[in-house]
Amino acid sequence: MLTLTQLKPANPDLAVTLTLALTAEERTRSRHRFEVEDGKVVFLRLPRGTVLRDGDILQDETNENLIRVVAKPExxxxxxxxxxLLLMRAAYHLGNRHVPVEITSNYLRLLPDPVLRTMLEHMGLEITAEVLPFQPELGAYGHHHAH
Incomplete structure (x- = not known):
């Protein structure tokens, strides 16, 4: 079992041992056991409050293995x-509900919720159900390492 204790900045050119595909919720866990595709077990032991982002690099306690975090489609x-203006209004209403939201200038993205979907449709927004990597905002008080 690999114990991952160090977080390194994203570096697409770095050769890695494994790739660890995690959902948005899983990327908020700083201490957790995961199984990778080939059946290997990895254990996260990072500082509490660490939030992983797509592309981050994790290093094991022996400094021999590098693992790339990938945002898993969900x-x-x-x-x-x-x-x-309509998109900003939608972001405002979702924020009032403390819903994790991925915010861009062209779209908002959130986890499926029938009540929120109905609310947004009544506001006149177009909603598409998809399976994609989800990268919500960390929030004003979110804890994350600097890139």
Whole structure:
């Protein structure tokens, strides 16, 4: 079992031993046991509050293995608006509900929720159910390492 204790900045050119595909929720766990595709077990032992991002590099306690974190595709709702103001209004209402949201200038993305979907549809937004990597905002008080 590999015990991953160090977090390194993303580096696409770095040769890695393994890739660890994690959902958005799994990337918020700083101490957890995961099984990778080939059946190997890895254990995260990172500082509490660490949030992993797509591309981050984890190093094991022996400094021999490098593992790349990949945002795992998961079911999401992608929200598109006819105007920037409508998209901002949707972000405001989702924020009031403390919902994890991926925010871009063209769309919002959130985990599937029938109540929120209905609310957004009533606001006149276009909703598409997809399976994609989900990378929500960390929030004003989110803890994350600097890249």
């Amino acid at each position: 079911p999401v709702l992608t929200v598109i608006a006819s105007t920037p």
